[in-house]
Amino acid sequence: MSSDGAYTRLRVPVSVTPARLEHLCWALVVVSLVGDVVTTFVGLHLGLAESNPIALRAIEGYGLLGMLALKGFAVGVxxxxxxxxxxxxxxxxxxxxxxxxxxxxxxxxxxxSLVV
Structure with a gap:
């Protein structure tokens, strides 16, 4: 760490460029999207309810395709x-x-974990 006036800066030992960080974040989007869809449908299969009203309507109306379309819309935006x-x-x-x-x-x- 080094001090720059009143602020402390943490030096990362690896060079992380904004482009590299963005790529890592997009990879995290893919992992989190898949995780959310899988755990949502596992939970629904076990009798849990979807609490997001928009996702609930998409799932009730179109099932997995509705959920994927909703996620795809968010990624597209x-x-x-x-x-x-x-x-x-x-x-x-x-x-x-x-x-x-x-x-x-x-x-x-x-x-x-509460219902299994």
Whole structure:
């Protein structure tokens, strides 16, 4: 660590470019998306209920395809907004998708553990 006036900066031992960070975040989006879809449908199969009203309607109306379309729409919006940001801020787009989906995976796993 080094001190720059009143701020402390942590030096990462590896060179992480914004582009590399963005790629890692998009990989996390894929993992979290798959995890959310799988744990949601496992939970539904075990008798749990979907708490997101938009996802509930998509699943009730179209099943897995509805859920995938909903996730695809979210990813599409992220991809459309991506060019609007400077390169160093672009990792926020996939992070903004992955973090809530990872939270959903954790909640789903917890709920599944209560009924299994």
């Amino acid at each position: 992220g991809l459309l907004c991506r060019p609007l940001l400077p390169e160093e801020y672009r990792p926020i787009i996939p992070a903004g998708l992955a973090i809530p989906w990872l939270g959903a995976v954790c909640i789903n796993l917890y709920m599944i």
